[in-house]
Amino acid sequence: MNGMTIGQYYPVNSRIHRLDPRVKLVAAFIYITMLFLVKNFWGYLFAAFFVSLTIYASKVPIIYMLRGLKNIIFIITFMLVMNIFFTKGERVLFSIWKISVTMEGLILSARMAVRLILLVVGTSILTLTTSPIQLTDGIEYLLKPFKRFGVPAHEIAMMMSIALRFIPTLVEELDKIMKAQKARGADFDTGGLIRKAKSLIPLLVPLFISAFRRADELAMAMEARCYRGDYNRTRMKEMKLYPYDYRFMAVVGAFCIAVIGSRFV
Amino acid sequence: MKICSGNILFRKKLTEIGDKMNMIKSLKLSFEYTQYNEEKESKEHLLALKDIDLSVEKGEFIAILGTNGSGKSTLAKHINALLTPVRGTLWVKGYDTNMEENIWEVRKTAGMVFQNPDNQIIATVVEEDVAFGPENLGVEPKEIRKRVNESLEAVGMSEYLNHQPHLLSGGQKQRIAIAGVLAMKPDCIVLDEPTAMLDPQGRKEVIDTVIRLNREEDMTVVLITHYMEEAIQAHRVVVMEDGAIIMDGEPKSIFSNVERMKEIGLDVPQVTEISHELRKNGLNIPGDILSTEEMVETLCQLKSKT
Amino acid sequence: MSIEIKNLSYIYNKGTAFEQTAIHDINISIQKGEFIGLIGHTGSGKSTLIQHLNALLKPSTGHILLDGEDINADSSKLKRIRQRVGLVFQYPEHQLFEMTVYKDVAFGPENMGLSKEETDKRVKAALENVGVDESVHEKSPFELSGGQKRRVAIAGVLAMEPEVLVLDEPAAGLDPRGRDEVLGLIKSMHSNLGITVILVSHSMEDVSRLVNRVIVMHQGRIAMDGALNEVFSRVEEIEALGLRAPSISYLMKGLNERGFGLPQDIYKVEDAVDCLLKVFQPGVCK
Numbered sequence: 123m124n125g126m127t128i129g130q131y132y133p134v135n136s137r138i139h140r141l142d143p144r145v146k147l148v149a150a151f152i153y154i155t156m157l158f159l160v161k162n163f164w165g166y167l168f169a170a171f172f173v174s175l176t177i178y179a180s181k182v183p184i185i186y187m188l189r190g191l192k193n194i195i196f197i198i199t200f201m202l203v204m205n206i207f208f209t210k211g212e213r214v215l216f217s218i219w220k221i222s223v224t225m226e227g228l229i230l231s232a233r234m235a236v237r238l239i240l241l242v243v244g245t246s247i248l249t250l251t252t253s254p255i256q257l258t259d260g261i262e263y264l265l266k267p268f269k270r271f272g273v274p275a276h277e278i279a280m281m282m283s284i285a286l287r288f289i290p291t292l293v294e295e296l297d298k299i300m301k302a303q304k305a306r307g308a309d310f311d312t313g314g315l316i317r318k319a320k321s322l323i324p325l326l327v328p329l330f331i332s333a334f335r336r337a338d339e340l341a342m343a344m345e346a347r348c349y350r351g352d353y354n355r356t357r358m359k360e361m362k363l364y365p366y367d368y369r370f371m372a373v374v375g376a377f378c379i380a381v382i383g384s385r386f387v
Numbered sequence: 388m389k390i391c392s393g394n395i396l397f398r399k400k401l402t403e404i405g406d407k408m409n410m411i412k413s414l415k416l417s418f419e420y421t422q423y424n425e426e427k428e429s430k431e432h433l434l435a436l437k438d439i440d441l442s443v444e445k446g447e448f449i450a451i452l453g454t455n456g457s458g459k460s461t462l463a464k465h466i467n468a469l470l471t472p473v474r475g476t477l478w479v480k481g482y483d484t485n486m487e488e489n490i491w492e493v494r495k496t497a498g499m500v501f502q503n504p505d506n507q508i509i510a511t512v513v514e515e516d517v518a519f520g521p522e523n524l525g526v527e528p529k530e531i532r533k534r535v536n537e538s539l540e541a542v543g544m545s546e547y548l549n550h551q552p553h554l555l556s557g558g559q560k561q562r563i564a565i566a567g568v569l570a571m572k573p574d575c576i577v578l579d580e581p582t583a584m585l586d587p588q589g590r591k592e593v594i595d596t597v598i599r600l601n602r603e604e605d606m607t608v609v610l611i612t613h614y615m616e617e618a619i620q621a622h623r624v625v626v627m628e629d630g631a632i633i634m635d636g637e638p639k640s641i642f643s644n645v646e647r648m649k650e651i652g653l654d655v656p657q658v659t660e661i662s663h664e665l666r667k668n669g670l671n672i673p674g675d676i677l678s679t680e681e682m683v684e685t686l687c688q689l690k691s692k693t
Numbered sequence: 694m695s696i697e698i699k700n701l702s703y704i705y706n707k708g709t710a711f712e713q714t715a716i717h718d719i720n721i722s723i724q725k726g727e728f729i730g731l732i733g734h735t736g737s738g739k740s741t742l743i744q745h746l747n748a749l750l751k752p753s754t755g756h757i758l759l760d761g762e763d764i765n766a767d768s769s770k771l772k773r774i775r776q777r778v779g780l781v782f783q784y785p786e787h788q789l790f791e792m793t794v795y796k797d798v799a800f801g802p803e804n805m806g807l808s809k810e811e812t813d814k815r816v817k818a819a820l821e822n823v824g825v826d827e828s829v830h831e832k833s834p835f836e837l838s839g840g841q842k843r844r845v846a847i848a849g850v851l852a853m854e855p856e857v858l859v860l861d862e863p864a865a866g867l868d869p870r871g872r873d874e875v876l877g878l879i880k881s882m883h884s885n886l887g888i889t890v891i892l893v894s895h896s897m898e899d900v901s902r903l904v905n906r907v908i909v910m911h912q913g914r915i916a917m918d919g920a921l922n923e924v925f926s927r928v929e930e931i932e933a934l935g936l937r938a939p940s941i942s943y944l945m946k947g948l949n950e951r952g953f954g955l956p957q958d959i960y961k962v963e964d965a966v967d968c969l970l971k972v973f974q975p976g977v978c979k
Contacts, residue, residue: 131511133512253511255515283510287508287509287511287553290553291553298782298787299788301749302782303788303800306775306788306849306850307772308800324800339507340509342469342501343507344509346499347498348520349519349523354525355522355523357522358528358531358532358535359515454869454871556735584865584866586895587936588935589735613868657962661941661944661966661969664966665966665969668966670970679940679947682944686953686969690972
């Protein structure tokens with residue numbers, strides 16, 4: 123189960139790792155927004171340049187970025203095919219039956235593919251360089267202003283970090299349950315959609331029950347360690363902004379200007 | 388703790404603060420829970436603890452033995468104020484657990500480690516999990532850092548500071564859990580069957596850690612267990628059955644009651660059983676031998692006499 | 694019924710950076726009716742080995758023959774293999790999922806495609822064999838105590854009427870009474886139902902009460918394989934593997950080092966008592 127890039131933190135000491143999680147979250151948000159503002163080749167170039175720079179600075183081996191892409195390769199291919207063959211345009215390259223491949227289609231699908239790839243790689247950098255607890259701390263801080271509107275910032279952050287922590291544990295448990303049911307003759311591979319869905323019950327029921335039991339025990343353990351919500355809580359790793367955070371924000375700013383500027387080229 | 392008392396006034400003062408002298412003290416502690424039948428109609432009040440009188444002194448290592456259903460876990464949860472008595476009182480370092488305002492102080496003083504290693508770990512990185520306790524207590528960040536390092540050192544897991552807990556073995560996870568409790572600087576640790584889900588290697592790691600904490604750091608330890616090889620290492624063994632304490636004494640005197648222990652459904656060390664049987668058959672040896680070495684010595688001495 | 698394991702090896706994550714050989718070159722021969730204890734540390738490969746017996750894992754190299762036939766030769770026969778070789782995992786109560794005890798135990802036979810009557814027969818027999826009373830059949834398995842749940846889970850595998858029953862640490866997490874009950878159950882299943890039993894355990898002492906053959910695994914290989922009392926008397930060898938022999942073996946060894954000259958292959962309390970009484974009360978009739 124090492125192939126999952128979700129919540130898969132790659133611990134290494136790099137400039138990007140040391141950045142404040144809040145800065146990285148906001149930067150990721152801005153980056154994604156910018157991706158949708160890109161209009162032409164120059165914009166994509168600036169985005170690719172920015173991403174490559176960040177990957178290099180993060181010291182995370184490229185293979186981890188590519189892992190994230192592996193998961194969406196089906197979507198990309200599907201999109202490419204759809205757009206190549208079904209976009210109406212003027213500059214027809216060739217036709218098969220009534221389906222024509224146009225230049226516009228080719229360009230459009232290339233654009234969408236590049237955008238998607240840049241999006242996934244960019245967000246992968248975020249999760250690879252920020253530990254789940256840092257992420258949830260960052261989210262909690264950024265949500266704090268919304269507390270007055272009733273948003274339970276701390277609770278949301280706590281729920282997220284616990285969920286992230288238990289993903290590998292529950293996956294392991296699912297594997298065990300599957301093996302145990304297989305040993306009793308369960309078959310998860312054959313049959314139509316309905317049959318396969320039914321065969322999930324002997325997997326999901328025990329998993330849910332186990333998850334509830336874990337939640338109960340975890341809550342007790344948290345209380346035993348004096349957890350009482352956000353009352354007077356301090357953090358060992360305080361979030362403080364340092365000069366390098368400001369420098370990074372300047373780089374992000376420059377990136378924004380470049381992308382917006384490219385729209386006028 | 389020996390108290391040298393002189394005059395009556397001094398003695399009176401001692402009885403007043405007597406509860407503060409003990410780390411843990413309970414008086415007629417009772418706990419019951421209600422069980423509803425299927426139609427949610429009739430209630431059954433099941434007495435989980437009956438009139439428990441227990442006192443534990445600072446620096447003591449006591450083992451609480453009992454089969455499932457004996458009430459030992461329920462008692463453990465009272466020490467940490469996860470449960471409060473329905474009748475009677477429990478004081479931890481003088482704090483009455485019945486009073487709501489004392490709860491957090493009690494939980495800080497008597498830290499608790501649970502049975503399932505996985506379901507106590509909250510964070511994805513070891514050091515962050517150990518920091519959870521002090522963070523909840525509002526400890527200053529630099530101090531938390533210091534405590535995390537010290538606690539991991541105390542359980543021998545310093546090199547795992549940045550590791551992901553879910554990749555560790557059961558014994559290692561439990562040591563992290565103990566570190567997490569130590570980081571709150573408690574006076575007492577309560578461990579509720581901490582080794583039940585571990586392999587022999589893991590069990591050894593955890594118990595060795597606990598014994599060291601008791602001997603070197605003067606940590607009061609309450610170990611709930613059903614493994615007698617763990618209980619024989621304690622200063623004192625308390626045996627529970629059906630919610631009541633039925634035996635309380637040193638390991639030797641408890642385990643030599645071979646028939647009674649077996650009746651309850653507990654184990655005695657094989658050596659103890661052998662010495663008991665041999666004695667029953669007329670051999671002149673003590674019936675409370677706990678270790679193989681002691682047995683070998685005793686039999687050798689006996690042989691040289693005949 | 695016979696099982697032949699020939700040159701079995703298994704490598705996890707073959708061809709990746711995480712490649713790890715879990716078991717090397719395992720050769721074991723199992724005959725009908727044997728009661729085998731499989732002992733080893735966590736990481737010795739015991740879990741990997743037993744998952745090969747019912748084809749949950751496929752060998753990287755080597756073969757497993759059930760009555761002379763390779764169990765992995767025909768993937769359509771997997772269900773039949775899993776019926777003949779029943780595997781009970783650790784903490785089997787975690788796999789319970791049905792609304793009633795009866796239905797959960799029936800899961801195995803139903804998967805085998807048996808008729809309602811045959812299923813009913815088997816479910817009732819299995820539950821009786823594990824000592825679960827009829828009054829409990831219609832209850833939800835989640836209402837039961839830990840020990841009862843475990844017995845229901847074992848019944849779930851028994852209901853398939855396997856010829857071989859493999860149990861991974863069946864006493865894990867139970868108190869002494871619970872442990873004695875489960876082990877006693879397994880012992881009677883072996884003698885009453887005539888099935889071959891393989892018991893995986895960490896505890897030499899638990900195993901010493903039941904089995905007649907002991908296989909010790911270490912770092913993915915077979916380190917020792919022989920009759921119970923023969924293996925347990927090799928105390929130094931066991932220690933060298935990082936395991937503990939039963940306490941009584943240590944006692945015998947200690948006494949023999951001091952010149953007592955006692956048989957080394959004693960591991961039961963009664964036998965030790967008898968033997969020592971003979972030494973100190975030679976004249977007394979026993």
